[in-house]
Amino acid sequence: MDIQWWQILLLTLYAGYQILDSITISSSMDSPVFAGFISGLIMGDMVTGLIIGGSMQLTILGVGTFGGASRIDANSGTVIATAFSIGVGMDPQVAIAAIAVPVASLLIQTDILGRFTNTYFLHRIDTNIEKLNFKGITFNYLMGIVPWSLSRMIPVFLALAFGGGVVETAVNFMNEHLEWLSNGLATAGALLPAVGFAILLRYLPVKRHIAYLILGFILTALFATLYTNIISLGTAMTGVSKDFAQTFNSLPMLAITFVGLAFAILEYKRSTSKTVAVAENHSNMIDEGGEIDDDEL
Structure with missing residues (x-):
């Protein structure tokens, strides 16, 4: 061609x-x-x-x-x-x-x-x-x-x-x-x-998010092993019985993507809540006249 x-x-x-x-x-x-x-x-x-x-x-x-x-x-x-x-x-x-x-x-x-x-x-x-x-x-x-x-x-x-x-x-x-x-x-x-x-x-800030990295790797490895074994079992069953016509698909990467997205959402919410809490604490230290109440700040 x-x-x-x-x-x-x-x-x-x-x-x-x-x-x-x-x-x-x-x-x-x-x-x-x-x-x-x-x-x-x-x-x-x-x-x-x-x-x-x-x-x-x-x-x-x-x-x-x-x-x-x-x-x-x-x-x-x-x-x-x-x-x-x-x-x-x-x-x-x-x-x-x-x-x-x-x-x-x-x-x-x-x-x-x-x-x-x-x-x-x-x-x-x-x-x-x-x-x-x-x-x-x-x-x-x-x-x-x-x-x-x-x-x-x-x-x-x-x-x-x-x-x-x-x-x-x-x-x-x-x-x-x-x-x-x-x-x-x-x-x-x-x-x-x-x-x-x-x-x-x-x-990437791997040290700060090492827990997510380890958990994501383990979940991917477990799912990949599970799906591989199921496919092997289905192939063997098909060879034994012609009536067994169930189709087994491989691990969908979209599923892994959504797992990663869920972790990202959780981390985003955690970071956002922490930022809002810091901002509220800072505003509470200042009175209406602009004076800072906490002299240790």
Whole structure:
């Protein structure tokens, strides 16, 4: 399956949109998992797109743009990896390690170029502010879309338009002569989400909420073991009796999500109640004239 011209066009347009959504619109269409969904939908295989997008989402869980710093462009990496994985038949895990992560890292440079180019319009906005030229302010603000979008659209277009043959040749060579390398890349791609979790745990207040972390891990492990045993039992019963047609499903991640949501709600209510109590105690120490009654405060 080749990548068609209209697929390249749609993926390029989405690449330009997703960075704008990230910095202004904020509709969540700039996340890697959404990039995988859109790319998979355009390429005709949403499952592969969601596998790559979800893996990249987990990989950057703990990576932030603190102070406006540039970070790896996981969205563009997801778009290109999904397109090539589906277009040339590359294993999703191999595509993550061999394409998504390197491309995402490389596009840090285009992100910096986009930021640098956009300063031209920022200075023009400053000049128009001094002149109270509101139309000029609006025009230059909107023109800032151009460098931001092109910083993603150009690399994605060039990769999809001219890199297909190279990637297909490389994939065929790896499958025929470098199977060990393909297996290694697949293993590395599968490990990347664990790296994302490790980075995230490094920044989260784990020590303060260690009880929730332990309880959540144990509940997940217990449910996973329980569901696995039930599925095994159901499979065995089906082999013994043809009349036994009950369907057993695996552990739904939505259930685990709701367990985590319940813990988050409990913690939020506890923190909110504590804040309100502190505020009430503080207000009780001050009389109507503004004097503080408690001289120990």
